[in-house]
Amino acid sequence: MDLSLGTVDDFLTKRGYAEITKRNYKYWVVTLINHYGNENLNDYTEADILNFLNHMKKIKKNSHNSIRIAISAMNFVFNILGRLDYDFSTVQKGKIVNKEKKPVSQEK
Numbered sequence: 001m002d003l004s005l006g007t008v009d010d011f012l013t014k015r016g017y018a019e020i021t022k023r024n025y026k027y028w029v030v031t032l033i034n035h036y037g038n039e040n041l042n043d044y045t046e047a048d049i050l051n052f053l054n055h056m057k058k059i060k061k062n063s064h065n066s067i068r069i070a071i072s073a074m075n076f077v078f079n080i081l082g083r084l085d086y087d088f089s090t091v092q093k094g095k096i097v098n099k100e101k102k103p104v105s106q107e108k
Contacts, residue, residue: 004039005033053070
């Protein structure tokens with residue numbers, strides 16, 4: 001399948017995806033394209049996508065919720081539309097937790 005922003009938009013519209021989902025997915029596709037400067041989504045490898053997602057997480061400091069949406073968008077584009085089998089599970093999605101939290105005191 002020829003993957004492009006237009007293809008993504010057409011599929012989301014035809015399948016009746018919510019406007020917020022369409023906007024979020026298209027935002028992340030455009031951000032990916034701008035990051036690499038290549039509009040042909042067929043050219044992207046799994047390593048390209050993982051590097052992009054990790055860059056957005058670690059360098060750009062996007063929130064964990066934003067990264068989760070980005071992963072969902074990349075999964076949709078490459079694994080559902082593109083019928084590839086890219087594994088995005090190595091991208092840390094969770095919130096960074098402070099492991100040195102003090103226990104809550106139980107005062108009476």
